[in-house]
Amino acid sequence: MKQPCGQHSHPHRLIQQPLTELTERLRQGARKITGPRQAILDVLRRHQSPLSNKEIHAALGKESCDLATVYRNLNTLEEMRLVRRFDLGDGVARFELLAEGDDGHHHHLVCRKCSLVVEIDECFPADIEAEIGRRHGFTQVSHRLEFFGLCSRCQVAPKPVV
Amino acid sequence: MKQPCGQHSHPHRLIQQPLTELTERLRQGARKITGPRQAILDVLRRHQSPLSNKEIHAALGKESCDLATVYRNLNTLEEMRLVRRFDLGDGVARFELLAEGDDGHHHHLVCRKCSLVVEIDECFPADIEAEIGRRHGFTQVSHRLEFFGLCSRCQVAPKPVV
DNA sequence: CATGGCGTTGCAAACGGATTGCACTGAGCG
DNA sequence: CGCTCAGTGCAATCCGTTTGCAACGCCATG
Numbered sequence: 001m002k003q004p005c006g007q008h009s010h011p012h013r014l015i016q017q018p019l020t021e022l023t024e025r026l027r028q029g030a031r032k033i034t035g036p037r038q039a040i041l042d043v044l045r046r047h048q049s050p051l052s053n054k055e056i057h058a059a060l061g062k063e064s065c066d067l068a069t070v071y072r073n074l075n076t077l078e079e080m081r082l083v084r085r086f087d088l089g090d091g092v093a094r095f096e097l098l099a100e101g102d103d104g105h106h107h108h109l110v111c112r113k114c115s116l117v118v119e120i121d122e123c124f125p126a127d128i129e130a131e132i133g134r135r136h137g138f139t140q141v142s143h144r145l146e147f148f149g150l151c152s153r154c155q156v157a158p159k160p161v162v
Numbered sequence: 163m164k165q166p167c168g169q170h171s172h173p174h175r176l177i178q179q180p181l182t183e184l185t186e187r188l189r190q191g192a193r194k195i196t197g198p199r200q201a202i203l204d205v206l207r208r209h210q211s212p213l214s215n216k217e218i219h220a221a222l223g224k225e226s227c228d229l230a231t232v233y234r235n236l237n238t239l240e241e242m243r244l245v246r247r248f249d250l251g252d253g254v255a256r257f258e259l260l261a262e263g264d265d266g267h268h269h270h271l272v273c274r275k276c277s278l279v280v281e282i283d284e285c286f287p288a289d290i291e292a293e294i295g296r297r298h299g300f301t302q303v304s305h306r307l308e309f310f311g312l313c314s315r316c317q318v319a320p321k322p323v324v
Numbered sequence: 325c326a327t328g329g330c331g332t333t334g335c336a337a338a339c340g341g342a343t344t345g346c347a348c349t350g351a352g353c354g
Numbered sequence: 355c356g357c358t359c360a361g362t363g364c365a366a367t368c369c370g371t372t373t374g375c376a377a378c379g380c381c382a383t384g
Contacts, residue, residue: 152300
């Protein structure tokens with residue numbers, strides 16, 4: 001079913017432009033540019049909505065690797081700030097590609113039925129965090145904010161459309 | 163270690179005032195007033211911070227019951243709007259007692275190190291939800307908002323104080 | 325272009341929170 | 355005071371995620 005990772009004959013084909021920059025960032029962390037690593041980043045590059053480990057694993061084509069490797073890599077990539085982790089509240093971690101220099105701060109509007117995810121611009125007045133922190137003696141305050149609702153499709157269709 | 167639930171000799175002792183009201187709401191749902199049920203509500207009544215299933219189970223004294231029963235009861239109680247479920251992002255569900263008529267809408271400020279939880283008043287202008295929904299074709303929009311930071315204790319102490 | 329170290333991978337086992345099937349118990353109605 | 359069905363204990367199970375270990379392979383260095 002799965003095949004060993006060392007066997008792909010064109011290891012760099014999927015990486016298009018950001019190879020240099022990517023290589024740079026990987027090297028800085030004493031990280032290696034492996035087949036699975038590239039393939040995972042490539043899957044994220046092709047999707048706009050946050051993807052779960054399992055979804056990413058399923059989307060890997062012939063470059064597939066073990067699910068555990070997907071987990072490990074996403075943890076690593078998050079550490080390196082190449083991806084951002086989202087918690088949509090269903091107990092499944094999802095990830096988005098993070099652009100260079102981008103702090104990736106935005107929120108999501110999630111459909112309760114079909115889990116459709118829309119990116120949201122709205123956010124807090126930034127000073128509220130500091131204010132809240134000061135009021136309660138906290139520092140380094142950040143926040144997590146997600147909206148939930150019923151998307152237009154699920155309002156009419158009683159059955160979820162995945 | 164655990165003892166059967168039927169053995170407590172004073173089944174109603176812990177319930178103080180809200181027995182009538184509680185009984186009312188339980189009866190309406192064709193629910194029974196059992197020992198574990200009372201004990202769980204009582205534990206929540208004695209705490210202000212949200213508690214996990216495991217914490218609640220540990221806090222049950224001689225009224226203890228099976229952990230599975232704690233899970234089942236909290237699901238039931240949430241359904242009945244007697245408690246509110248919080249997701250603090252660590253993959254563990256936590257619960258707070260919900261007062262009669264209270265919609266329980268508020269948010270938390272959580273310490274990243276020691277998991278201290280403080281209740282927060284700040285929230286969104288209510289119309290933002292509707293606005294966001296309208297803009298993206300969603301209805302019934304709600305939100306989840308949590309703040310994370312370093313509490314005053316953990317700012318000085320490098321080690322978490324649980 | 326060969327070599328070696330260490331970061332990475334596959335595989336399987338384990339982990340932790342949560343759920344569930346089943347037989348038994350007991351709350352509360354008539 | 356019985357009957358009935360919600361509730362319970364117990365153990366098995368589920369699912370997302372992590373981890374131990376041996377083999378592998380990326381890549382800095384010679």
